[in-house]
Each structure stands twice: as C-alpha cells, then as structure tokens.
Amino acid sequence: MSSVCVSMSVTSLIGIVAIGAGCLSLRRGWSGSHKSTLRRLWVIAGWLLIAAGLYVYVMLYGAERGAALMLCVLGIAAFGVVAFSYSRKPIRKSAARAPLAPSIRGSRVWAGFIRFLLAGPVSFIAATGIGLAIAIQAPMNEADRLILGGSLVPFLWGGGMAWTLADDKVIRAMIVLLGAGAAGFAIATV
Numbered sequence: 001m002s003s004v005c006v007s008m009s010v011t012s013l014i015g016i017v018a019i020g021a022g023c024l025s026l027r028r029g030w031s032g033s034h035k036s037t038l039r040r041l042w043v044i045a046g047w048l049l050i051a052a053g054l055y056v057y058v059m060l061y062g063a064e065r066g067a068a069l070m071l072c073v074l075g076i077a078a079f080g081v082v083a084f085s086y087s088r089k090p091i092r093k094s095a096a097r098a099p100l101a102p103s104i105r106g107s108r109v110w111a112g113f114i115r116f117l118l119a120g121p122v123s124f125i126a127a128t129g130i131g132l133a134i135a136i137q138a139p140m141n142e143a144d145r146l147i148l149g150g151s152l153v154p155f156l157w158g159g160g161m162a163w164t165l166a167d168d169k170v171i172r173a174m175i176v177l178l179g180a181g182a183a184g185f186a187i188a189t190v
Contacts, residue, residue, distance in 0.1 A: 129184025
C-alpha cells in the first residue's frame with residue numbers, strides 16, 4: 001500500500017513540475033524579449049507541458065478529478081510565476097509630477113443616478129432574465145439547466161455592472177441591458 005502512495009505522490013509531483021515548467025515557458029514566450037520564432041517555440045512548449053500535466057493528472061485520478069486538480073495546480077503555478085517574476089520599476093520624475101487626467105465624463109447628477117440604477121438593479125434584472133431563460137429553456141437535463149442558469153446570474157450581473165460603469169454612453173448600456181433582460185424573460189416564458 002505504501003508503494004502505491006509513493007508512486008502516486010511521485011507521479012503527482014511530475015504533473016506539478018510539468019505544469020510549473022509549462023507556466024514558466026509560457027511566461028518566457030509571452031515576455032517578448034526573443035525573436036518571433038523562438039517566442040512561438042516557447043509558447044508551444046508551454047502548452048505541451050501543461051497538456052502533459054493534464055494527462056498525468058487524468059491518468060492518475062480519472063477524468064473529472066484529474067482535470068479539476070490540474071486546473072487548481074495550474075492556477076497556483078501561474079500565480080507563482082507571476083508573483084516571482086514581478087519587478088518594480090522606479091517612477092520617472094516627469095511622470096510622478098504629471099497631473100492626473102480628468103475623467104471624460106461630465107459631472108451630471110442625473111447621469112450618475114442612471115448609471116447607479118443600471119449597474120445595480122437593472123443589471124441584476126437582466127442577469128436574472130438570462131439565467132431564467134437558460135434554466136427553463138436550455139436543451140439539457142433539468143439539474144444541469146438549473147445549475148448553469150443559477151451560476152451564470154452573478155457573473156452576468158458583475159459583467160453588466162462593470163460594463164455599465166466603464167462605458168461612457170449611458171443610453172447604450174440602458175438599451176442593451178433592458179433588451180437583454182426583456183429577451184431573457186420572454187424566452188423563459190415561451
């Protein structure tokens with residue numbers, strides 16, 4: 001029994017090393033400090049190493065658990081690569097003294113209030129309409145429809161908020177959010 005555990009640990013470690021090396025290879029390929037053909041080779045090697053790590057985890061733990069574990073290891077390895085390759089550059093004196101750019105939006109009270117309404121309740125209603133449409137009308141079994149529809153609502157709500165607050169055209173955001181919400185509720189009731 002102990003030899004099986006050691007074997008699984010060593011194999012799992014091989015998967016971790018392959019995924020970590022893949023992340024490092026991708027970082028080096030995407031850094032832009034090499035010729036384009038060499039950069040492509042680094043990127044290809046990185047994806048192949050990550051695929052090899054996926055293969056190791058799928059063979060070791062099965063398709064469902066192995067893929068989930070590989071994604072966890074990939075996230076941790078990518079975070080580690082980014083954290084350890086961080087370098088702080090000194091701020092130039094001319095950039096430090098430059099005034100901050102003013103916002104291109106005007107300071108109208110009504111536009112801020114409409115933006116608040118669109119980012120909060122209207123975005124939520126639109127996300128709920130789309131989630132209901134998926135939960136009721138998607139061509140899947142009932143459990144998958146309910147889980148997918150319910151899981152998408154917070155992401156769609158956050159996306160609607162971010163887009164509404166980032167877009168300078170408040171009318172465009174209002175039309176799209178109201179249209180998406182109305183279409184979602186209409187599809188859900190069909």
